[in-house]
Amino acid sequence: MTAPGGRAAWAAQADEIIRAGATLGGAGLTPGTTGNLSVRSGAGALVTGTGARLSGLSRADIAVLSEEGLRIEGARPTKEAPLHVAIYRARADIAGLVHLHSPAAVAVSCLDGLAAWDPLPIYTPYFAMRVGRIAMLPYLHPGGDELADAAAEAFAEGADAVLLGNHGLICAGDSLSVAVIAAEELEANCELHLRLWDKPTRVLDSADATHLHQQWRRTPGAQRL
Secondary structure, eight states: OOOSSOHHHHHHHHHHHHHHHHHHHHTTOOOTTOOEEEEEETTEEEEEBTTOOGGGOOGGGEEEEOTTSOEEEESOBOTTHHHHHHHHHHOTTOOEEEEEOOHHHHHHHTOTTOOSBSOSOOOSHHHHHHTOOEEEEOOOOTTOHHHHHHHHHHHHTTOSEEEETTTEEEEEESSHHHHHHHHHHHHHHHHHHHHHTTSOOOOOOHHHHHHHHHHHHHSTTGGGO
């Protein structure tokens, strides 16, 4: 089997995943052993293992996958590994993925009547800058092919992030650090929505949001500030 990257590259990418998990865990966004992270590696990917606590990852908790999603070495991969692999196949520009069961995002994903695209008001410029366009999927069984295919299709159609019905969020980026920042900002916007949805509010219009997102994405290194 052809490896997607050398072991030195794998070690560096595993350490990137470990740091991302610690950041998200420190922010209280990864209750228990929920959520999973990945990075593209050559034609394959590195993904967190099943049952791993994101806030306390080690290299032993990381699985190396082939282009086909088969385990090359490392931990037994999360059941959502097919989800990560499918999204990487759908979008060549995506290099890092964050999937969380963060509290506010899960709560919002349980609300009825959310639109299939852009389901949340844009409360702040930072949400527009760092997250972008969101797709909303209905509940689909975790770890199933139907979920993986639906999420990959949403990203192929231009989503930057996806809310999974009764489940949580997925954020993508051209690096894992970009996806982490997007996930933190999406969680914050979900928290604002839970606080404000039944109150009179001022929100950004779609033209302003698109402008902010495009400007932010064009600024070198901006997502990493």
